[in-house]
Amino acid sequence: IFDTLVENAVRLCEAERAFLFQFDGKFLRSVATYNVSPKLREFVDKNPIAPGRHSISARAALERQTVHVHDIQGDPEYAYAVRDERPIRTTLAVPMLKGDDLVGTITIYRLELKPFTDKQIALVETFADQAVIAIENVRLFNEIQDKSRQLAEASQNKSQFLASMSHELRTPLNAIIGLTEMMVTNAARFGTEKALEPLRRVNAAGTHLLGLINEVLDLSKIEAGKLELNSEPIDLARLIDEVIGTAGQLADKNNNRLVVETRDSVHALTADPMRLKQILLNLLSNACKFTKQGEVALRVRKVADGRDWVELAVADTGIGLTAEQQTKLFQDFTQADSLTARRYGGTGLGLALSRKLARMMGGDVTVTSEPGKGSVFTVRLPAEAVH
Known part of the structure; x- marks a missing residue:
C-alpha cells in the first residue's frame, strides 16, 4: 500500500523520487520509497530523522504543517547530506496526522527547479490522509491478530486444564460409584442394609457429577479439535429402545408419559451411536425435567431435502420457552434464565454439547417453542455418515 502511495504521488505530481516516513514516537523511519538509490536508502535507514529544522521532512514533522521549499539549493537552512546524489531542487513534505498526533510524513522531490502547484500539494495531502488510514488499519489488524493468538492460547490452556482436572476427578468418582454400587448390591454381605437409601443417594450424586465432568471434558475436546467420532451403521430401532429404556426412569419422576412415534420405516442410520445416544438422552432428560404430568414424545421420520436425512424430534408439553430464551x-454454560436455573438446576452444558456433536456428524439441533405450550427439539442427521 505504501509503495503504491509514494509511486502515485511521484507520477501524478511530476516528481522524481519520494520517501514515506513513519513516526515511532521519537524518530521518522523510512517505510516506503520510490526511485531512491540503494546508497541513499541505506543512509536514511541508518540515520532516522528526529523532528526539527535540519531537514524538510523533520520540519514538517515538527510544525505539523506542509513544507514546500522551491529551491533547496538556494536555501542556506538545509544542507544536502549525501554528496554524490544528484542535487535536489524542489521539495514538498506533508505531515501525516491522526488528529494532533504525528503519524509520519510523505516527502517528494524534484531534481529541477519547479515548484509544485496548489493542486499537486492538495493531492499529496490526500495521499497523506490515505497513508494514515492504512497505518491505522495495519495497527488494528496486528492488534486483532495478537488478541486472536492470546485467545487461542488461553483456550488451549483452558482445554488442557479441564482435561487434567476432569481426569483427576473422574478417577476417585469412579471408585466411589463402584463402591456404593457394590455395597447396595451386596448389602447383606457387607451389613449395609440399614444404609441403603443414603448409599443410593451417594451413588446417584456421584453418577450425576461424573456425567457433568464428562460433558465438560467433551466440550474441551471439541474446542481443542481432539474429539473423534466413530461412525458406523446403526440399528435405529434398537438404539431408540435402549434410549427409551433409560429415559423411562426420568419420565417417571414427574409422572410423565413417554411415547415413541415413528412415521416411516427408519431402520438404519450411519452415525456415532454413543454420541447419538448422548444427544437423545440430553434432550429427553431436559424434556422430562421441564414437564410435569404431561407427555414427552420421541418422533422419528425420514426427510428428503437435497439428500436423505433422519429427524429425531423430542417434543414435550412442558413450560416452553420465550423467543429470547x-x-x-x-x-456454553448458559440456561434459559437465572430463575429457571435456580428452580430446575443444571449447568447449561447439555444443549450446547448436543448441538456441537450433531454438527460434527453433519447435522444440527434446533428448537421451536412457545411459553406454556411445550418445546420441540429436533436432531437432524444425514442418513449416511459425513466424512
Whole structure:
C-alpha cells in the first residue's frame, strides 16, 4: 500500500523520487520509497530523522504543517547530506496526522527547479490522509491478530486444564460409584442394609457429577479439535429402545408419559451411536425435567431435502420457552434464565454439547417453542455418515 502511495504521488505530481516516513514516537523511519538509490536508502535507514529544522521532512514533522521549499539549493537552512546524489531542487513534505498526533510524513522531490502547484500539494495531502488510514488499519489488524493468538492460547490452556482436572476427578468418582454400587448390591454381605437409601443417594450424586465432568471434558475436546467420532451403521430401532429404556426412569419422576412415534420405516442410520445416544438422552432428560404430568414424545421420520436425512424430534408439553430464551439455549454454560436455573438446576452444558456433536456428524439441533405450550427439539442427521 505504501509503495503504491509514494509511486502515485511521484507520477501524478511530476516528481522524481519520494520517501514515506513513519513516526515511532521519537524518530521518522523510512517505510516506503520510490526511485531512491540503494546508497541513499541505506543512509536514511541508518540515520532516522528526529523532528526539527535540519531537514524538510523533520520540519514538517515538527510544525505539523506542509513544507514546500522551491529551491533547496538556494536555501542556506538545509544542507544536502549525501554528496554524490544528484542535487535536489524542489521539495514538498506533508505531515501525516491522526488528529494532533504525528503519524509520519510523505516527502517528494524534484531534481529541477519547479515548484509544485496548489493542486499537486492538495493531492499529496490526500495521499497523506490515505497513508494514515492504512497505518491505522495495519495497527488494528496486528492488534486483532495478537488478541486472536492470546485467545487461542488461553483456550488451549483452558482445554488442557479441564482435561487434567476432569481426569483427576473422574478417577476417585469412579471408585466411589463402584463402591456404593457394590455395597447396595451386596448389602447383606457387607451389613449395609440399614444404609441403603443414603448409599443410593451417594451413588446417584456421584453418577450425576461424573456425567457433568464428562460433558465438560467433551466440550474441551471439541474446542481443542481432539474429539473423534466413530461412525458406523446403526440399528435405529434398537438404539431408540435402549434410549427409551433409560429415559423411562426420568419420565417417571414427574409422572410423565413417554411415547415413541415413528412415521416411516427408519431402520438404519450411519452415525456415532454413543454420541447419538448422548444427544437423545440430553434432550429427553431436559424434556422430562421441564414437564410435569404431561407427555414427552420421541418422533422419528425420514426427510428428503437435497439428500436423505433422519429427524429425531423430542417434543414435550412442558413450560416452553420465550423467543429470547431460545437465543441463549445453545451457548456454553448458559440456561434459559437465572430463575429457571435456580428452580430446575443444571449447568447449561447439555444443549450446547448436543448441538456441537450433531454438527460434527453433519447435522444440527434446533428448537421451536412457545411459553406454556411445550418445546420441540429436533436432531437432524444425514442418513449416511459425513466424512
